[in-house]
């Protein structure tokens with residue numbers, strides 16, 4: 740039930756690291772482009788902030804198997820906790836299978852069906868990343884897909900974990916963990932929203948004001 744942050748923004752990552760509950764960071768080319776820095780600089784910076792005990796997911800830009808494998812080897816030399824994101828294509832699945840033999844961990848990304856998850860698991864991917872929000876956007880059931888993949892992996896004894904991506908609300912986080920999703924990557928706004936409940940806020944205010952009155956009486 741691990742929490743990853745879906746961002747390349749160093750302030751957001753620093754705050755999440757300080758929370759004590761961050762398991763890792765996911766990036767994609769669009770997320771990295773938002774930071775207006777060379778990708779390599781951003782990645783080095785993120786690696787430095789998250790340290791050795793959290794994972795950083797970085798996507799290859801190549802489209803052919805050999806080029807993906809070459810790029811993955813270079814990226815995995817950046818730090819020892821990089822997971823290589825590989826797009827769900829025939830070339831990507833072949834690359835994931837090669838990288839598995841080299842001990843390089845992969846996350847097959849852009850998963851939109853259970854059969855795609857089957858292919859990724861057979862290639863030895865560490866993670867499959869279904870895009871929950873993008874399915875919901877087209878009135879398809881993102882949480883239902885994760886539940887289905889989890890069921891298949893369980894009855895088949897598959898080690899590959901499900902890392903839900905494209906998550907847009909605290910409700911999705913709740914629903915995804917409830918159906919057995921292993922890891923969820925989410926924007927900082929969703930992560931911070933997980934902390935809040937109006938009864939927590941009002942309850943704490945009352946405790947603090949009662950404590951204040953007690954101090955005044957004493």
Ligand code: E4P
Pocket residue numbers: 745765766767870872873904905906924
């Ligand atoms: C993971 O890094 C995915 O690429 C990301 O969650 C996609 O999110 P989006 O559908 O909001 O672009």
